[in-house]
C-alpha cells in the first residue's frame with residue numbers, strides 16, 4: 001500500500017534530504033565554497049611573500065600574526081573542509097551507482113555526516129568574525145596549541161575539527177557497509193570498479209585513523225578548557241605525545257585523500273583510452289597495501305624530534321616501502337593508456353597530467369624519507385613543494401578530472417570543453433610555476449611558515465615567480481567557476497556521454513532518485529562495457545519490475561549537528577571573561593553547552609522512538625516515467 | 627524428523643531464527659568464572675606480581691573472545707567482515723604500539 005510521504009521543496013528539500021546524490025551535491029557545494037575561501041587565503045599568503053621585507057622594516061601587506069592566522073586556516077581549510085568533502089561528494093555521487101545500488105546503507109547517517117562536517121567547518125570559520133583565529137599551523141603542535149602560547153583560536157581549531165571529524169567517521173562507516181552489503185547481483189569484490197575499491201579502502205583507513213585525531217583533539221580541548229595536562233610539560237605532560245597522535249592520524253589522512261584520487265584516475269584513463277585498466281588485480285592489491293602501510297610510517301614527520309637513529313632509520317625504510325605499491329600503480333596507468341585510442345577531453349587532460357606531476361611529488365617524498373637528508377629539508381620550502389605536488393598535483397588535478405568526468409551524471413548538464421581546456425592549461429602551468437621553484441627555495445635555505453624574509457638572500461626572484469604562478473592557478477579556478485555557472489543553461493547530458501565502461505553510465509543523467517529501476521545483473525569487470533560489446537544498449541535486469549522502497553527525508557540530522565555546533569560554542573566560552581557583565585552572565589557559563597547537547601540528545605531520542613518505515617514508489621509511477 | 631533437525635541447525639547458524647538460551651547461559655557462566663578467577667588472583671598476596679599480571683591478561687583475552695563470539699555473535703555465519711575489521715584494527719593498533727614503544731622510546 002502506498003502511503004503518502006511528505007515531500008519538501010526548495011531549501012527544506014536540501015536540508016532534509018537523505019538521497020545520496022543530493023548529499024553528494026551538498027558536499028560539492030560546501031567543499032567548493034571552502035575551497036574558494038582557502039584559495040583566497042592562499043593568494044594572500046603568496047601576495048605577502050611576493051616581496052621581501054621593505055627597507056623601512058615594514059611588512060608590505062600582512063602582520064606576522066595575521067599571516068600565521070591565514071596560513072593556519074589555509075592548511076586546515078584545504079585539508080579538512082575542501083579536499084575531504086569534495087572526496088566524500090564524489091563517493092556519494094558515484095559509489096552507489098557503480099555498485100548498482102539504490103542508495104547507501106544508512107541514508108540518515110549520510111545526511112548526519114554531511115551536516116556535522118558542515119557545522120564543524122562553519123564553527124572554525126566563525127573565528128574570523130570573533131577575532132580569535134587559530135594561529136598554530138594545521139598541525140597544532142603542543143605546547144604552541146596550549147593555553148600558555150595561544151588564545152581562543154586554538155579552541156576553534158580543536159572543537160571545529162572535532163565536530164567535522166564526527167562527520168568523516170560516520171561517512172566512512174557508511175561507505176564501508178554500503179560497499180560490503182549493497183552490491184548488485186553478480187557484482188563480486190573483484191568486479192568492482194577501481195574508484196569503488198579505493199573508496200572502500202579509504203573508508204577503512206578513516207575508520208582506524210580518525211579516532212586517533214578525535215582522541216588527540218579531546219586531549220587538547222581538555223588541556224585548554226578543563227585544565228588537564230596531557231601536553232603540559234610543567235605538570236608532567238608530554239608535548240611530543242601530541243606529535244605522535246597527530247601524525248598517527250595525519251599520515252593515514254594523506255592517503256585517505258590520495259586513494260580516491262587514484263581511483264578516479266583509474267576510471268578516467270581507461271574510458272578515454274578505450275582500453276580496460278591494465279593490471280586490475282595488482283591495482284587492488286597495491287591499494288590495500290598502501291592503506292595498510294600508511295599506518296606504519298607516521299614518525300617520518302618527526303625525524304628531527306630526537307627519536308634516535310634506530311627509530312629514524314626504521315621509519316625511513318618503512319616510508320620508502322610505500323613507493324613500491326605506488327610505483328605499481330603508476331606503471332599500470334602508463335600501460336593503460338599505452339597504445340590506446342586516446343581522446344584528450346578536459347577530464348583526460350587533467351588525468352594524464354596527474355601522472356608525471358604526482359610522480360614528482362612521490363620522488364621528493366622518498367627524498368624526505370631519508371633521515372639525514374631530512375635534517376636539511378625539514379621545515380624548509382622543500383617540504384612545502386613536496387606536499388603541494390602530492391596534494392595539488394595529485395589530489396586536486398585528479399579531483400578536477402573526476403569533476404569533468406562525472407559532472408554530466410551528477411547534474412545532467414555538460415561542462416563546456418573549450419573553457420575546460422583553458423582552465424586546465426591555466427591551472428596546470430600556474431601550478432608548476434608556483435611550486436616547482438619552491439623546491440629550490442627550500443634548498444637555498446628559505447624556512448617554511450615565515451611571514452617575511454630579508455632581501456638579497458637570493459630568494460627574491462623565486463618568490464616573485466611563485467606568486468605569479470599562484471595568479472595563473474586562481475585564473476584557472478575562476479574559469480572553472482564560470483564554466484559551472486554557464487553549464488546551468490548548457491547542453492543536456494546524454495546517459496553515456498563518454499562511452500563509459502561502468503554501471504553509472506547505464507542509467508539516465510541525472511539518475512532518478514531510485515537510481516536503478518531494476519537492479520542490474522553484473523557479468524564481469526566493466527559491467528556496462530561488456531553488455532555494449534555484446535551489442536546490447538542496457539544492462540540485463542536481475543529482478544522483475546516492482547515497487548521500490550525509499551527512505552523518508554528527515555530534518556533531525558540538521559538539528560543534531562546544530563546542537564553540537566551550539567554546544568561547541570558553549571564549551572569554548574564557558575570560562576571566558578567577557579567585557580560586559582550581561583554577556584558574561586548569559587554566555588560565560590555551562591548553560592549554552594547544556595542547551596546544545598540537549599538539542600542533540602532530543603533529536604537522537606526522537607530518532608530512536610519514532611519508527612519511520614519510509615515509503616514505496618509504485619510500479620505504475622515507475623512505468624509512467626518511462 | 628532427522629532432516630528437519632538439520633534445517634533448524636542451519637537456520638540457527640544463519641541467524642534467521644533464535645538459537646535459544648543454552649549457549650548464552652554457558653557463556654555467561656564462563657564469563658563470571660573468568661572474572662572471579664581474576665579477582666581471586668589479584669587478592670591473593672602469596673602470588674608473584676609478574677605472574678598475576680600475565681595471568682590476568684591471559685584471562686582478559688579469553689574473556690574478550692568469549693564476549694565477541696557469543697554475545698556479539700562472531701561465531702555465527704555472516705560475520706566475516708566484522709571479524710576481518712576487528713582483526714585489522716587490532717593488528718594496526720598493536721603494531722603502532724610496538725613501534726611506539728620499541729622504536730621510539732621517548
Ligand code: HEM
Pocket residue numbers: 139254255257258300301319320322323326361362363364365366367368369370374377378379383386387390391394395
Ligand atoms: C611516496 C610517497 C610519500 C613519501 C615517501 C612521503 C614522505 C614525506 C615525508 C618524509 C615528509 C616529512 C617532511 C618533513 O616534514 O621534513 C612528508 C611531508 C608531507 N607529506 Fe608526504 N610523502 C609521500 C606522499 C604523500 C602524499 C600522497 C601526500 C598527500 C596526499 C603527502 C602529504 C604530505 C604532507 C601534507 C606533508 C607535510 C606535513 C606538514 O608538516 O605539515 N605525502 N612526506
Ligand SMILES: [Cu+2]
Pocket residue numbers: 250251254297298300301
Ligand atoms: Cu607522512
